Amino acid sequence: MAKRNLASVKITGTAKVRDNLLKFVQQQTRDEGVLNELGEFAADQIRKRVRGKVDKEYQQDPLTPATIGIRKNLIKNGNSKTPQTSKPSQSNLTLSGQLLDAIKHRVNASLATINIFLLKPRTGYILKDGSRTKVDKDNVEIKSDLEERGRLFLFISKSLNAQLQSKIAQALRKRLSLYRKISSK
Amino acid sequence: MALSKKKLSESEVSVEIDLEKLLGRAARDKGAREVFFQLAFDKLSERLDKGLDANGKKMAAYSRKYKSSLAFEVFEKNNTVNMQLTGDMINDITELDSSKDKLKIGFQSDFSNLKAYANITGDRGSNKAAPAREFFGWSDKELKAIADEIKPSIKEDPILNDAKILAFLTRFS
Numbered sequence: 001m002a003k004r005n006l007a008s009v010k011i012t013g014t015a016k017v018r019d020n021l022l023k024f025v026q027q028q029t030r031d032e033g034v035l036n037e038l039g040e041f042a043a044d045q046i047r048k049r050v051r052g053k054v055d056k057e058y059q060q061d062p063l064t065p066a067t068i069g070i071r072k073n074l075i076k077n078g079n080s081k082t083p084q085t086s087k088p089s090q091s092n093l094t095l096s097g098q099l100l101d102a103i104k105h106r107v108n109a110s111l112a113t114i115n116i117f118l119l120k121p122r123t124g125y126i127l128k129d130g131s132r133t134k135v136d137k138d139n140v141e142i143k144s145d146l147e148e149r150g151r152l153f154l155f156i157s158k159s160l161n162a163q164l165q166s167k168i169a170q171a172l173r174k175r176l177s178l179y180r181k182i183s184s185k
Numbered sequence: 186m187a188l189s190k191k192k193l194s195e196s197e198v199s200v201e202i203d204l205e206k207l208l209g210r211a212a213r214d215k216g217a218r219e220v221f222f223q224l225a226f227d228k229l230s231e232r233l234d235k236g237l238d239a240n241g242k243k244m245a246a247y248s249r250k251y252k253s254s255l256a257f258e259v260f261e262k263n264n265t266v267n268m269q270l271t272g273d274m275i276n277d278i279t280e281l282d283s284s285k286d287k288l289k290i291g292f293q294s295d296f297s298n299l300k301a302y303a304n305i306t307g308d309r310g311s312n313k314a315a316p317a318r319e320f321f322g323w324s325d326k327e328l329k330a331i332a333d334e335i336k337p338s339i340k341e342d343p344i345l346n347d348a349k350i351l352a353f354l355t356r357f358s
Binding site: 045048049051052053054055082084085090092159160162163166167169170172173174175176177178179181182185 | 222255256294335338
């Protein structure tokens, strides 16, 4: 019988574009290196799970015909992040890739927290004549629009949460004096 | 006599390692057990990074359909069959309920267990045959090598930090 995982992960959304990933209270987990590694991993996984459509919790609703039409032209003009597998009807919050690529992390080692947030800037789409569209909204505003339409993505899914906890446990094991002695040989 | 015993069913994919044979009385030392587990996990990960199964053989190649999928492109996979896309299954490997002298390693969630079973047997519940990839387990040689790494250092007294870490690890299990 598997042992139950009792540790909890809290995600708190704030008015700003920051989501708390994890809070630790033990001294061992205030290592900036460990926290940075976890933060980078979490940000990367959210990006890939949404884009790759491999995690049910990040699954997006189908696109409207109008959006599919717009995407068709944008893909033709070379705006696709995943050119080999991109389809106009693909609902994975990815066209140019700018929104998900803007997911970053920041660590506060003294508080042992990792914040996942979005960088604001983005560039316009490439048009047929090679020029770019005007940028009306930044990534944070786009995220708000998407959330209003039920398209959530900046959170930690259950399976990602489980993996992060596993990685924390691995990091802790590697801090045991016996492990360190063996690894330093 | 073998140093580990495998169990392979839809409800449980696990390996029970005879720690007493490998570490003697230290089999009951919590710190030694945690380190043994971590070293075993590290060894498995190293092997998977090379695309090798539990017998040291190259695992069956990815299908053409999978290699041309969105997920394959997004996760920047290459031809090395490492049993990982998101990593959820491999990182779900944990110590299961073990007797004092044994270390039973398996998968925490039922879902990971089913995935592991399907990958190892090639039985995905459909008529289509899938390649069997026996990725989970350790040879006696690997287990002895891990025990040989740990044994010389076990006798030394644990430090205060270790107690704190072990207490925190208990919360995860």
